[in-house]
Each structure stands twice: as C-alpha cells, then as structure tokens.
Amino acid sequence: MTLTRRSLLACSASFAAAAPFPAWAEAKPAIHVMKDPNCGCCSAWIEILETEGFAVATKRSLGTLLIKYKQDSGIPQAMASCHTGKIDGYMIEGHVPPADIRRLLAERPDAIGLAVPGMPYGSPGMGPESERDAYDVYLIARDGSSEVFSSYDAA
Helix, strand or coil, X not given: CCCCHHHHHHHHHHHXXXXXXXXXXXXXXXXXXXXXXXXXXXXXXXXXXXXXXXXXXXXXXXXXXXXXXXXXXXCCHHHCCCCEEEECCEEEEXXXXXXXXXXXXXXXXXXXEEEEXXXXXXXXXXXXXXXXXXXXXXXEEXXXXXXXXXXXXXX
C-alpha cells in the first residue's frame, strides 16, 4: 500500500470527526468550590485537584456567607475548615485528598460528604506532605455524626 496525500488526509479527517464525541473521552469529575478570595491554601488545594484531573469551578465567598453555606449544606461546626466543595451531590470540607474524593464517588455512601477539620499541616495544600502531621478524613453522616473515612500518619 502506498501512502498518498489523499489517503493521509482521509485518515486524518476520520480521526478528527471522531474526536468530539464525549462518550469516547474520560470526563473529569466536576467540583464547585466556595472559598475565601484571600486564602492561599485554598488555591493550593484547588491546584492539586486540577493536577489530579478534577474540573474545578470556584466562587469567592467571605465570612458569614461562607459559614452559612457550610451550615446549610450540613457541615457540622466541628468539621469546618477554610473551603467547601460540592461534587456529585457530596460536600467536601477542607483539605481532603483527591484519592479520598474518588473513593467517595466510587463507593457512594449515604452521607453528606467528607471533611478534614481545621487545617492540618501537610494535608493537600497545607505544606509539604513529607513533613505532614497525622490527620483523619471524616465521613459526615446525614444525621451530622461522623466516622473516620481514612487516616494519614505523620511523615
């Protein structure tokens, strides 16, 4: 078989025509994040999510509006952190690692979502993982109770 310009163009056109079909491409999980516009660790967590293949949309929110959003979404005050995400019906509070978000989406528990309360050093977006403090990721149940979803040892 001889490769001609015509056959090369025909082959290229067929690949180009097939490319726009979204079913053939792996969709990025979409997460919407409410964050303080002045928070650098929130931006660092968002960059980690994007690097890990999440499609992130952000909305800036300040003070009591952000706190009210958390409360209205079922995040108990004891589980609060600096930013709140929403993905596929689940709430993600604080510096939750991308692997835990993917596990949540795969297992689909009947829950509000996941939380890393406070801002533990070395969690995603909070400094180097190599110097991490031990911390837990909590699964928040619909009744507001929580249980450990995963644990990270100090590094």
